[in-house]
Amino acid sequence: MLRFQQLTYAFTITLFLFLTPNLTIGQNLPIRYATLELFTNTPCPICGSQNPGMFSRLEGYEGKYHLISFYPGIPYSSCIFYKANIPENTTRLHFYSQVFGTPTVALNGLSFKSSSGVTKAVLDTITGQTSWLNVHVDETTGNTRSVNIALSDHVGNSISTGRLFAVIVEREIMYNAPNGETIHHNVFRKFLGPVDGEDVDMSSGLATKSYQYTVDPTWQPDQTYVIAWLMDPATKKIYNSGTQFDPDITATHDVNQTENVLNIYPNPSDEEVHVTLPEIGLNTTLRVYDVSGRLFLQKKLSGTSESTFNVASWPAGIYLAEATFHGKKWSRKFQVGK
16 A cells, blocks of 8 residues: 555656646746757868858857867877877767868767868858757866756657766866867867766656766866767657756746745755745645655644755755645745756
């Protein structure tokens, strides 16, 4: 009987996460960031003539795209960024059969153009859209960093499996390259996890992945961060990408409180979580479940509308907080990130 109740509650939570208006209302769907992979080379004169124009055009699309610059060592193996990580730059070159030389830009994993071919008209077609998928990246600071990537399906039943990639980049490097370029943007440094990505199960609509990395002494710590994206393993289409600098869609939704919703902050959190109830009740019970229906917390709230609990030891993921009082029920999902 207990097992049946657990399965029933897990099913109820799944329905809540997929059917709650916070996840399905069209205007609240996540931004679909255009994901650009630039394959370039610092001694390459064509790259030096085309890349600055593309970066200039991208200035009008801030907050609408994510860029990773790979350096595959063609046509010149003397490229310093290629020599910094030869195996992984080379592997990413061979990931796409359509990349024969530099500069080539892969747009969302589907179309391929030279840097000069990434025109304003092209950028207009791949930006300003929404996605069923949100890629939330939470990253600590310092030399040794923890990264938590949370994937959430805001429509429901969109895919069963996707392939997750995560890379470390340097936002801006000043370097007088042989081809005349002086500023190099989002320079690829290293993959987190397998170079060919790793499959994640999206059948529940939620998935999380955690990594750790150490900032190399040759990198600029204040310029170093992670970009993550989820891709179709068959077509290589990129569903969406994310960084720690993107607006938190969960926090945005918290502004639109309704009477049956708890207020939870910070969201996401990896330490303490604060919960505020719409009403005060002497016999209010607060419970927190994970997406499988497992009970993580149960506590009585006596005469107070606020509660705080520590989640530092909890596994990273999505949780559901629920408070009940004399037949009333308030609930909200939140994320624990490491």
